Amino acid sequence: MDRNDQDTSVKVAVRIRPQNAKEQVDMCRVCTFVTPGEPQVVLGRDKAFTYDYVFDTGTEQVQLYTSCVEKLVEGCFSGLNATVLAYGQTGSGKTYTMGTGFDVTVLPDEQGVVPRAVHHLFNGINSRIQDAIKEKRDPPQFDVSAQFLELYNEEIIDLFDPSRDTSNSKRLKIHETHEGVIYVDGAVVQSVKSESETLDALKRGALSRTVGSTNMNAQSSRSHAIFTISVSQKRPVLQSTDASDSAGSQDWETLTAKFHFVDLAGSERLKRTGATGERAKEGISINCGLSRLWARTAKEQLQKELRVVKEKTR
Ligand SMILES: Nc1ncnc2c1ncn2[C@@H]1O[C@H](COP(=O)(O)OP(=O)(O)OP(=O)(O)O)[C@@H](O)[C@H]1O
Ligand SMILES: [Mg+2]
Known part of the structure; x- marks a missing residue:
């Protein structure tokens, strides 16, 4: 690019x-x-x-967050979607950087991207509400919800679904709308009201994530995990200073934004991870998924570059 x-x-x-x-x-x-x-x-x-x-x-974790993620979270308040995706070889630090491992021993300074983003989001929500109350304006209303899915051996697993390990578990399927919006039908969308509620939900889901030990990482993620936060914000439309316009009732606008945090499983060479049996099967599935993602990203990038070239030569 x-x-x-x-x-x-x-x-x-x-x-x-x-x-x-x-x-x-x-x-x-x-x-x-x-x-x-x-x-x-x-x-x-x-x-x-x-x-x-x-x-x-x-x-340090904070440096990475402030340099490249903070402004994306801020963008949620203006209705901008964003995705942070960690990609790399097994053991290279994706889960550590994203903070999706939820190791109970992790120190505050070592918190990764996701807990920092959740903190930032709810701080931003509370300060916007408090500022409006102080200034005697109608406060904005926020609805936040979360979803946590993993893609394990070509299967989508809902980490928020309590029945996922039982025979009652639903088989989830990916769909695409006419507008190209991708969604997973039937996945739990959990409404969350605070930072602690969101992190508790995330921790519960993270503990059920498929993790295994290989020669290259004692806590290797064996699945691709996608944690999504959706924010809906209903806020008063700023009134025009024109006296004739201000006579009517308050108008409201609704902004929505989605934030995806993706912690991919790492690419691996079976020879180096020493994986056999189930671990090896996982490794093959992980590598297949990553090469498809890579092929799709490369194709989209190529199409984009071709469009730019066509526009420039027009
Ligand atoms: N920047 C870092 N500073 C200190 N320790 C780190 C750092 N990055 C990773 N680690 C440590 O390295 C080990 C492997 O990291 P991690 O589990 O995040 O790798 P991964 O990329 O998610 O691997 P996999 O693809 O196998 O899941 C962990 O013990 C983690 O704590
Ligand atoms: Mg990992």
């Missing part, structure tokens, strides 16, 4: 995780170098790659 194109809707951030204990014991060499002041990573001697953001090994 052309990095000078300010209208671009896709931004790529690369995060390099610090070496783990095993890599240190094995005296593995760090083969990445981040060019100071540039979003550029150099591999080996001279292979330089430039992205929208590059975060080196010392990057």
